[in-house]
Amino acid sequence: MRVLGISPLDKDASVSLVEDGEVLFAAGEERFSRHKQHAGFPALALAAGLAHTGWSPDELDAVAYPFLDWEDEARLMTSAMSDERRWLSTRAPRHLGAALAAAQARVPRGRAEIQGLSCADRSMAKAAHKALGHCILGTWPRVSRFVSQRASRRWLKHGIEDHRGWSEALLSGLTRAGVSAPLRRSEHHLSHAANAYRASGIERALILTLDGYGSGLAGSVSLGEGGHITRLAGLPFPHSLGSFYEAVTSSLGYHPDRHAGKVLGLAAYGDPDVLSPLLDERVLTEDGSLRLVDALNIHFSRYLAGRFPIIDVAAAWQATLERVACALASHWLNETGADALVLSGGVAANVKMNQRLHALPQVKRSFVYPNMGDGGCGTGLAIQLSWPGGVGAPLEHVYLGPETPLAEMRSALERAGLPFSEPADLPGELAARLHAGQVVARFAGRMEYGPRALGNRSILYRASEPDVNQWLNQRLGRTEFMPFAPVTLWEHRERCYEGLAGAEHAARFMTMTFDCTPFMKQSCPAAVHVDGTARPQLIERTQNPDYYDVLAAYERLSGIPCLVNTSFNMHEEPIVCTPDDAVRAFLLGHLDVLALGPYLVEAPVDSAAG
Structure with a gap:
């Protein structure tokens, strides 16, 4: 079976050509267009892939796309936001004044110079009126709750519009390319789970996928066993470790979709204990689930980035990410008895988190899919749709x-x-x-x-x-x-x-x-x-x-x-x-x-x- 896999068009659009579970060609459109994290139909990558394989468009058996139809995605997004409002209504807002003062007292003094930073204690200090705005909107309990709910409504509106637009772009792009094979859509996190498990070569493994958003979810937990993938749990959006890390990346002055690695690099210089106690109260794990308080309120991270050294902000976010990911994985490793862990999703680009997960006492083997972000999703779904059965060989290379x-x-x-x-x-x-x-x-x-x-x-x-x-x-x-x-x-x-x-x-x-x-x-x-x-x-x-x-x-x-x-x-x-x-x-x-x-x-x- 010959399948064309196309990754989500909103960023890092990529093309994969897969036959009976074997990837013959895979590349991102950005390499050809020269636009970083290219958004839009990957026409140039598709042309290159067809030229490499010698296939014509009419020889394709299916097209794999790792999102549902925009109307189905809209229903999932609407349901997720409704669940979010209900959950927030059960939580009493908490004032952060004392906790912020305690954090300020924990900031180390007299740190050595850091290459690449003008000052080791540099913050993203704002003008007084902006700093006051972030403080009120991000840390005053009732105001913060209102802002979070408004952000959820705005995200929902734009999310539906985006999915509708990209769905139309996908169909028109396929028509222009002369591709008439049936379009096979799937919920998003199956594509991540498939690329991690199928490429690992491991017979039985816990599959953990973590990203920003995908088909109502921000992550999933599955068991791969004997060549089959069984979903155990979904992590509902907006309780997203991807969005959590994107927020601090943006608040530290970097591009949220491209520069998470810079935050990871900064984190090694900071003291996570300065701000981790504040984050621990906002990022909650219990029984293999995940909840973030006021998840979409960007003003909280903006305020901390303006008040505290950026290296300490980065260190706290990194430490919290590691803690939460390890708690999730530990719970489900214990539940399943699995001793292998495979990872995919944009959050799995965090190499230090991956090290912490591999070090868990339950884990004997680990694998991270090399193209772990959304650029690898078309590949995962194309592999899944054309998989011949059983457990495959480990991925040898990505050339x-x-x-x-x-x-x-x-x-x-x-x-x-x-x-x-x-x-x-x-x-x-x-x-x-x-x-x-x-x-x-x-x-x-x-x-x-x-x-x-x-x-x-x-x-x-x-x-x-x-x-x-x-x-x-x-x-x-x-x-x-x-x-x-x-x-x-x-x-x-x-x-x-x-x-x-x-x-x-x-x-x-x-x-x-x-x-x-x-x-x-x-x-x-x-x-x-x-x-x-x-x-x-x-x-x-x-x-x-x-x-x-x-x-x-x-x-x-x-x-x-x-x-x-x-x-x-x-x-x-x-x-x-x-x-x-x-x-x-x-x-x-x-x-x-x-x-x-x-x-x-x-x-x-x-x-x-x-």
Whole structure:
């Protein structure tokens, strides 16, 4: 059965082409349109996928879309908001004055400077009238309750309008593309559950999905067993860990859909005990359920971000997320007796939360779907609809995008006027350049699917230089306090990381942090965050031979089995897709060497950083 999977069109629209449960092609529209988190029908990705597989539109058996019809979604949203109003009416509002004063007294003094921040104690301080507004609207009990209910009504109105608009865009896009196969819709969280369980290769596992919103829910709990998925519970919207984290991301001045990772990076510098007691009273878990008090009132996080150091705000939100996720998982692991946990949904992009979940005493094995956000939902539902039965093999790689012919690579270099060579031993040459302290951009093979660069659209550098976070991030226009991630030879994994047992599969895809060993901290400081963790990609030669060979050759030269691996793109741009994209980012980033397929390119004299 041939299925076209299309992810939700509201952000990160993606295309997957799946046959009998096997993903043959998968890519996000943003890579082709060059619009970050592209919203709208993924026409360019669909054309690329059909070209890669050789399929024509009339050879498709079904189209999978991970939302119900807009009218059904409207009914679910309306019901969720009604339930929210009823629940809030049972809770007496509580004044926060004393709790806020106690929190203020817990703020540490005299903290060290943090690279990338103007001041360690910086807050998002507002003008007096704005600060007073956030205080009244976010912390005065009865006012806060009124604001929350009004926000729920506004969210419902816009949500229905959005689903109707995207439904129409989906149908018109399919018509323009000549796709007439039956459209198979599904409630949202089945798609997340399917991609996590089907790709894990685990026979019996608890499936936890956590995101912002999906078909009346903000999460789901299922049991995968013997190839079957059984829903155990739904976590109703707006009691959403995704929305909870988006609110603080926005309140700290970042884009809520794209920059949650920055909050995670900041959290490691802060003290969670400053504000966690306040959050613990607003984020409630009991018997495997989740409730958030005044969930959609953005003014609460706005007020705290303006009054307290942003690192302490980030730390409190991160600690609460970890606590709640672990409480949910623990309850359902105990209920089911499962000893494996698989994760999907946008919240599962939080690699530190994933580490905490893997460390639960009930968990022996963990897996996180590599494209855990909504960009992976079309894939999950397409796999589910075409699944042949039973338990499949573990996902081996996500090199599922387009591959550029060599002639197009040569043409791109010639158009740019860049001289190039074709070394007989390119991996060895790149390793020597890396060992000498050069920055290498690598563009080769099929493009990675999902948010991570895993070697084929990557920038590589030696991890032994601690200052690289500052100067390379500046070259790429990125935030200096964000840590780089390492790629590590599979056979050296235990030498570098602690707590890997049972999560090796997840670690192939940079979806979880691990505590670093003393060797890793000493030899690879550029890839170790301030909290002593790293988010590795473990690489075996069978996954990607040429990429592996670069790292293996570097290890022979340096004795270090890791390199920095960061995405090949400029700040706020999608990862490069074509040779022209690669050449542009190479020149704008003032990188030293570009490996474009088999071709080696030196930075022009006027572009090199020197």
